[in-house]
Every structure is written in structure tokens, then in C-alpha cells.
Amino acid sequence: MGNPSGSGAVTRLLIVEDDAATAQGLREGLGARGFEISHADSVEAAEALVAAGGWDALIVDRMLPGQDGLFFVRGLRERGYTVPVLILTALDTVDDRILGLRAGGDDYLVKPFALGELVARIEALLRRPTMGLRPMLRAGSVELDLIGRVARRAERDLELLPREFQLLEYFVRREGQVVTPAMLLRDVWNYNFELRSNLVDVQLGRLRRKLDRPGERHLITNVRGVGFVFRADS
Amino acid sequence: MFAAWASSFVRIPKGVWRSAARFGAGVALLLAIGVGAVFGVTYWLASRALFRSIDGAVVEQLELLSERPPEMLPFMITSRLHHRPAVLTQVSLFSADGSLIVGDLSYIPRGVRFDSKPRILAMPTADGGVLRLDVAARTVVGGRHLVVARDVERLVVFRETLMRILVAALAASAGLGMVAGTLYALRGQARLRRLGAAAERIMLGALDERLEVQRRPDATDELCIMVNRILDRLERLVGAWKNAGENIAHELRTPLTALRVQLERLREGGRLEERDRLTVVRSLRAIDGIRTLTSRLLRIAEIEHHGRARDFAEVDVAALLHEIGSDFTPLAEKAGITLGVQAGGPVVIRADRELLAEAVINLTENAIKYAGRGRHVVLRAQRSGGRIVLAVADDGPGIAPADREQVFHRFYRGRATQGTPGSGLGLALVASIATHHGFELRLADNAPGCRVELICPIREAI
Known part of the structure; x- marks a missing residue:
């Protein structure tokens, strides 16, 4: 699972989280799923690790000591850093969600979360869905006519x-x-x-x-x- | 500006008009009594002052003449006639049968009494007019009648004019009293209605609203200032309480995250016996329960505390109900319930679509959960008077009347729901969404079953 791109390279994640127990659990849990994990417990440490480069995605807690994780993310985006960022937060009001996405977060996960959910979100970030403007979408025997809104499997209309x-x-x-x-x-x-x-x-x-x-x-x-x-x- | 002023009166309800008019009539009556009393006394005093000297002169002349020897009378009357025009008093002597012996008056005016008392009498003149006279008369020796009179036409006319002025003043003051009283009452009522509307908004949760206070406070304003101070305090307390609630929910989540992650590691470690693994799974489920609970509490706090009015837009509730109905049909079918939608045509209200959907979904989930197998759940939107009523109705066991008041409160769960999982926050959330929109939330007996109604006043399109 830690190798969703199938290119053979291991996915490298940077976790920015000040709670040691959570960070340790994530390190183990995600490590067991094949991801390569690094951990920063402060914005300063995170900045240094980001500068070193080589990350596939960042997981950033909002409540960092002395600073809102959103400022850190906004700073990255302002410097043109495009690596996907998943924001972890204990706040889940509409305002928080909007703020998180506006600051440059790509997704948003409310604490406490299931590891499976976190992994699914990370993979979704790493593998952008097939979008494109084609009128037909095909996957094996399934065929979707996006204009006529008709779905078929093996030539059979699914209704x-x-x-x-x-x-x-x-x-x-x-x-x-x-x-x-x-x-x-x-x-x-x-x-x-x-x-x-x-x-x-x-x-x-x-x-x-x-x-x-x-x-x-x-x-x-x-x-x-x-x-x-x-x-x-x- | 005048148009605005005038239209502000058009919008006043009939009942308000009526009670204001009653107040105006009262003012008019009081004013009329006051003005009437002042003018009446003036009138009485003026006419007495005007007529008393004339009365005196007439009676004096009558007495003077009657004291003379009877045989002298005709001579005295004729001799004083020669002094005209200096003599103002008219005197005549009539025989016992009423024929004129001598004097200025050719006949005895109608209504004369021979008691030496002065009275005002009208006497037709030769040219068809009327002459008003102050007349006193008495019978003298030999059954003859002595009549003394003085022309008071101009005084009487003056007195009548005075009377007309009095009546006009009475009418004017009554009319003025009516109008001023009505306007004053309307103003007072408008103020009361504004205060009432503000109180209602406060009741609906707008704790930052305050009652208006006039620049020069009267007794009502003193009361409003008092209420405003109570509201200040209440707002601070509620704010502090809400913040505390939110902080607790937030602070809970960090340790819960650590706990959850650790427990997941334990479960995945593969070193647990089956029984221990089940314990861990149950613990994870409990943590998710706490998470849901805090989410809902935070959400209620968010809806109540932070306005989301900026997300209001036109929402076709008929389409929304059809969408939710279609989404939940498979779920209802699984529970053995028939889910139907009765909502025709676009029914548009201003609302936060997502919140409204959340409320209807909550009610729908509730109905599906508690109605029971073989029952029916209907989502309905209809115009009723000036309102739109959204209803989620079922023909299930319903809610006991004793429980109805309380189901909208946080953490309350009816006796009938015991043994079914749930947080007891669903209806509280619906209630806060209703309050946020200014909708009324009502629980009705669907006979049988339960019907929850969201009553939305239609706001005028701007």
C-alpha cells in the first residue's frame, strides 16, 4: 500500500505532529503499511526536513506548539511548494475546514481518525483521480457514457x-x-x-x-x- | 419620505388601529370635557356680566314707574318719549284687555309674565325680522299692564357668536385629541411591537440583540435598560459555557487520537489472543462513539454560536426532499419501511442547504429507526397560509405526550428508545438548525405515529 504508484519507489511521508504518542503510533502504523515515515515535532524541525526534500506527501497537525499548522502550510505554498498536504485537526467546524483548504491543504482529517481512513486519504492525494474531458469512461468491461448518463457492463445496460x-x-x-x-x-x-x-x-x-x-x-x-x-x- | 411614513401606517394591523383609536377617543372626550368646562364658565360669566346691568335698569325703571300715581303714568310715558334718542328703555302701558294705552311697544310681546322679572323675549318686527328684548312687566292699579323693555338684539347676537365659537372650539379640540391620541397610541404600540419583536429574536437565540432605549428614558426604558443588563450577563455566561464546551471537546481529541492509534497498532500487531483482540475492537468502537458525540456537540455549538447566515441561498425544498427520499429509500426498504415523498413543484425558501439537508436527514433517519417494520414514513413539503411546512411523518409507535417537550433537548432519550443505540443529540441538532433559520420546530401527533414539522415563514423577496 505504501507503494501505490507502482514505480517501485517507496512513498515518503513527513508527519508534523507534536503529540509524541500519536506520532509514534502513526510512525508504526504507516510504517507497517509500507510507507517511509519521518517525524517533526515542531515547525522549525519540519521546515528543515522540507528543505531537505524528497517527500511525497505531508501530514500536518494544526495544533503545533506556538504556531498554527495552517501558517506553516501557507508558508510552504507561498514558496511554491506543491507536494500534497493532509491536515490533521481537532477542530472540525465549517470555518476551520474552509480555512484549512484555503491555506493550501489538499485534504482535511478530523481527530481522532482510523489509520485506514488516513491511509485511504493519503493514497487519494497521491493518485489524483482520472479526470479529463472525455465523454466515455472505461474500466475493463464497465463503460460510462458521461453525457448520456448511461452505464454498461459487458454491453448490458445497468439502469x-x-x-x-x-x-x-x-x-x-x-x-x-x-x-x-x-x-x-x-x-x-x-x-x-x-x-x-x-x-x-x-x-x-x-x-x-x-x-x-x-x-x-x-x-x-x-x-x-x-x-x-x-x-x-x- | 412621506410615502414611507404613510406606508408604515398601512402595514399596521387592524387590531392595533382599533385600540389606538379607542385611546384617541378617550383623549378626545377628556379634552372636550376640559375645553367645555372652561368655555362654559366663561360663557356663563360673560353673559351674566352683559345682561345683569340691563336687567337692573329694566326692573328699576319698571319699579320707578309703578310707584307713581296711576293717573300720572300716561303723561310720564309720553313725556319721556320726547327725550329720544337718549332714552334706551321702551315703556308701554296696556289696558286690562291688552290694548295699548300709551308707549313705544304697540302690543304685549308673547311670553310676558307680569311678575317684575326680566326675561329675554323675541318680538317680530313690522319688516318681518325679529327683535330681541329684555322685558319686565307688572300689573298696576286698575288692572292695567306696565311693560318695560330694552333692545338687546346685539348682545344676544354676540352671545350666540360666543356659543358658536365654543362649539367650534369643542369640536376642534375633540378632533385634535382624537388624531393626536391615536398617533401617540400608535407610536407607543409600534415601540411595544418593536420591543416584542426584539424579545422574540432574543428568545430564538439572538443573545447579542438588545432592547431599544430612547434618548430620554421613561419608565419603560428603565425596564429595557435592566433587561439589557441581564442580557449582557446572560450572553457572557452562555458564551463562556459554550467556549468551555468546545474547548473540552477539542482537548479531548488529542489524547483520543493517541489512544486510537495505539489501540490500532495493538490490534494489528497480531500478538493478541482472540478475546483480547475483541476487547481492543470494542475499545476502538467506543472511541469512535466519543468522536461522534464531540462532533455533534461541536456542530450544535457551531450552529448556535457562529452565524452561518452567509451561506443562505434559495433552496428548492421539494427537490431536496425528493433527493433525500430517493437516497434513503433503499435504507428504509431494508428496515421494512415504505418511504414516500409528497412535495410538488418548486417550493423555495431561503436556507443553508447543507444544514437543512442535515436536519431533514436526521429526522428521516429517526423515523426509519423508530417507526418499525411495515410502517410508512412520508417526507412532505407544502404551503400553508404564509408559511411552508416541511414534515417528516410516520405511522409508528409515536412519542409519548410526556416525552414530547423534552426530545429536543441534548442527551434526552425517550423511554421507548432504550436499548437502541444513539447519542440523544439528533433532535437537539435539528432544533438548533431550526433556530438558526428562524424556523419553528413542532412535534405533532400523526395519529398514529409521530410527525415532526419545520415551519418556515416565507420571507418577502427583496
């Missing part, structure tokens, strides 16, 4: 509801990448709040039933405790 189409498009654009329920709520439903019900699971269940006929390979599978992943059949 998806608008929301199901949006969901499938989101997965196809992130083929092979773990997607969490929180990401789906935020990106597909535009809901920046938590639901009490398992709306995402039930909607996905319905999409899967339309997607997979008996005997066909399951295209969207569960990643236990984290989320889901779409893998195209070749």
Missing part, C-alpha cells in the same frame, strides 16, 4: 439511478484505490456531516446488485474496517 451513476463514476475514476464512506459522503453527496445510518453501505449494496450478475466477478469489494475498492475486470 442506474442518478445517485448510483455518480457513485460508480467516482469509483471508476479511482480504480484500484480505497474509498471510505466519509469520502463518498463528502464527494458524492456533498455532505460534510456524519450520518447515523449506514446510507453509504446500503446505496453501494444496491449499486453492486445492478453491477454484478450471478457468476460475474464482484467489481466493488469491501476493504475491511476501511471502505471499498473498485477493481476492473480485464
Whole structure:
């Protein structure tokens, strides 16, 4: 997982976090998933490590001793530093979210988080979804007509509801990448709040039933405790 | 400016007009009584002063003449006639049958009484006019009638003019009293209504709102100043309390993060026995529960404390309900519930779309959770009078009347919900979203079941 680009190089992450226990846990947890981790417990240390270069992504806590992590991130962006930054925060109001993204953060994760969620977000940052302006999107036997809003698998019309189409498009654009329920709520439903019900699971269940006929390979599978992943059949 | 002033009166409700007019009528009555009393006394004093000397002169003349020997009377009357025009008094002697013996008056005026008392009488003149006379008369020796009179036409006319002025002044002061009283009452009522509106906004949570105080404070203003001071204190206390709540939630999260990360490492380490692994999993779940709880508390605090009014826009609630209905249909079906939407055409209100969606989703999730298998849940949007009512209704077991008041409070969970997981913050969140929008949140009996209504006043398009 720490090698999502498939180029053979190890992904190098810089964690800027002053809480030693959290930093230690992250170092171990992410290390076990194949990432190469460095840790800075202050802005000064982080600046020095960033200057050394070679990072694939930064994970920055907002509450750093003496300084808001956002200032650090804004400073980086002002100097033209483009490496993706994931902001960790104990604050999760709308204002905080807007501030975080405005300062140059690419994503935003509220404490306390699950390691799986963190990893999924990092990978999402590292592997930008396939965007482009093509009217057709293909992944194995799945074919999406983005203009006609028609989805087909192996020439069979899937007859998806608008929301199901949006969901499938989101997965196809992130083929092979773990997607969490929180990401789906935020990106597909535009809901920046938590639901009490398992709306995402039930909607996905319905999409899967339309997607997979008996005997066909399951295209969207569960990643236990984290989320889901779409893998195209070749 | 005049148009604005005039239109401000048009917008005044009927009842306000009526009570203001009543006040105006009262003022008019009081003013009329006052003016009437002053003028009445003046009138009475003036007319007495004017007529008393004339009355005296007439009666004196009558007495003077009647004391003369009867046979002298005709001579005295004729002789004084020669002194004209210096003599103002008219005197006549009539025989017992009323025919003129001698004098200026050719006949006895109608209404004369022979009691020596002066009275004003009208006497038709030869040219068809009327002459007003102050007349006194008595019977003298031989049954003859002696009549003394003086022309008081100009005095009477003056007195009548005085009377007309009095009536006009009364009418004018009453009219003025009516108008001024009504306006004053309207102003007072407008002030009361403004105070009432401010109080209502404060009640809805605008703790930074203050009651208006006039430049020169009266008794009402003293009271308003007092209330404002109470509000100052209340605002500080609530602010401090909210900040404390938010800080606690924030400060909790850093150690929780460390704890969660460590527990995950423990679970992934692979050195745990199955029983210990389950304990760790349960602990992780508990931490996520705390996280959800703090998220919701923070969110309520955010909605209540920090205005998000800048995110208000036109929202088609009918479309929103259809979208939510369609999203939650599979979930409802899984719970054995039929979810329906009754909302036709665009129904547009000004709202924060995401917050409104959150409120409706919360209510929908609640309904699906508690209605029970085989029941129906309906999302409805309809215009009703000048309002739009959003309702989430079910035909499930409903909420016991005793619980209804409390379900919107934080952490309250009805007796019937015991044993079902939940934070008890859902409806409190909906309530804070409603308050934030100025919507009324109402819990109604759906007979059977429960109906939660968000009542949105339609704001005039600007």
C-alpha cells in the first residue's frame, strides 16, 4: 500500500505532529503499511526536513506548539511548494475546514481518525483521480457514457439511478484505490456531516446488485474496517 | 419620505388601529370635557356680566314707574318719549284687555309674565325680522299692564357668536385629541411591537440583540435598560459555557487520537489472543462513539454560536426532499419501511442547504429507526397560509405526550428508545438548525405515529 504508484519507489511521508504518542503510533502504523515515515515535532524541525526534500506527501497537525499548522502550510505554498498536504485537526467546524483548504491543504482529517481512513486519504492525494474531458469512461468491461448518463457492463445496460451513476463514476475514476464512506459522503453527496445510518453501505449494496450478475466477478469489494475498492475486470 | 411614513401606517394591523383609536377617543372626550368646562364658565360669566346691568335698569325703571300715581303714568310715558334718542328703555302701558294705552311697544310681546322679572323675549318686527328684548312687566292699579323693555338684539347676537365659537372650539379640540391620541397610541404600540419583536429574536437565540432605549428614558426604558443588563450577563455566561464546551471537546481529541492509534497498532500487531483482540475492537468502537458525540456537540455549538447566515441561498425544498427520499429509500426498504415523498413543484425558501439537508436527514433517519417494520414514513413539503411546512411523518409507535417537550433537548432519550443505540443529540441538532433559520420546530401527533414539522415563514423577496 505504501507503494501505490507502482514505480517501485517507496512513498515518503513527513508527519508534523507534536503529540509524541500519536506520532509514534502513526510512525508504526504507516510504517507497517509500507510507507517511509519521518517525524517533526515542531515547525522549525519540519521546515528543515522540507528543505531537505524528497517527500511525497505531508501530514500536518494544526495544533503545533506556538504556531498554527495552517501558517506553516501557507508558508510552504507561498514558496511554491506543491507536494500534497493532509491536515490533521481537532477542530472540525465549517470555518476551520474552509480555512484549512484555503491555506493550501489538499485534504482535511478530523481527530481522532482510523489509520485506514488516513491511509485511504493519503493514497487519494497521491493518485489524483482520472479526470479529463472525455465523454466515455472505461474500466475493463464497465463503460460510462458521461453525457448520456448511461452505464454498461459487458454491453448490458445497468439502469442506474442518478445517485448510483455518480457513485460508480467516482469509483471508476479511482480504480484500484480505497474509498471510505466519509469520502463518498463528502464527494458524492456533498455532505460534510456524519450520518447515523449506514446510507453509504446500503446505496453501494444496491449499486453492486445492478453491477454484478450471478457468476460475474464482484467489481466493488469491501476493504475491511476501511471502505471499498473498485477493481476492473480485464 | 412621506410615502414611507404613510406606508408604515398601512402595514399596521387592524387590531392595533382599533385600540389606538379607542385611546384617541378617550383623549378626545377628556379634552372636550376640559375645553367645555372652561368655555362654559366663561360663557356663563360673560353673559351674566352683559345682561345683569340691563336687567337692573329694566326692573328699576319698571319699579320707578309703578310707584307713581296711576293717573300720572300716561303723561310720564309720553313725556319721556320726547327725550329720544337718549332714552334706551321702551315703556308701554296696556289696558286690562291688552290694548295699548300709551308707549313705544304697540302690543304685549308673547311670553310676558307680569311678575317684575326680566326675561329675554323675541318680538317680530313690522319688516318681518325679529327683535330681541329684555322685558319686565307688572300689573298696576286698575288692572292695567306696565311693560318695560330694552333692545338687546346685539348682545344676544354676540352671545350666540360666543356659543358658536365654543362649539367650534369643542369640536376642534375633540378632533385634535382624537388624531393626536391615536398617533401617540400608535407610536407607543409600534415601540411595544418593536420591543416584542426584539424579545422574540432574543428568545430564538439572538443573545447579542438588545432592547431599544430612547434618548430620554421613561419608565419603560428603565425596564429595557435592566433587561439589557441581564442580557449582557446572560450572553457572557452562555458564551463562556459554550467556549468551555468546545474547548473540552477539542482537548479531548488529542489524547483520543493517541489512544486510537495505539489501540490500532495493538490490534494489528497480531500478538493478541482472540478475546483480547475483541476487547481492543470494542475499545476502538467506543472511541469512535466519543468522536461522534464531540462532533455533534461541536456542530450544535457551531450552529448556535457562529452565524452561518452567509451561506443562505434559495433552496428548492421539494427537490431536496425528493433527493433525500430517493437516497434513503433503499435504507428504509431494508428496515421494512415504505418511504414516500409528497412535495410538488418548486417550493423555495431561503436556507443553508447543507444544514437543512442535515436536519431533514436526521429526522428521516429517526423515523426509519423508530417507526418499525411495515410502517410508512412520508417526507412532505407544502404551503400553508404564509408559511411552508416541511414534515417528516410516520405511522409508528409515536412519542409519548410526556416525552414530547423534552426530545429536543441534548442527551434526552425517550423511554421507548432504550436499548437502541444513539447519542440523544439528533433532535437537539435539528432544533438548533431550526433556530438558526428562524424556523419553528413542532412535534405533532400523526395519529398514529409521530410527525415532526419545520415551519418556515416565507420571507418577502427583496
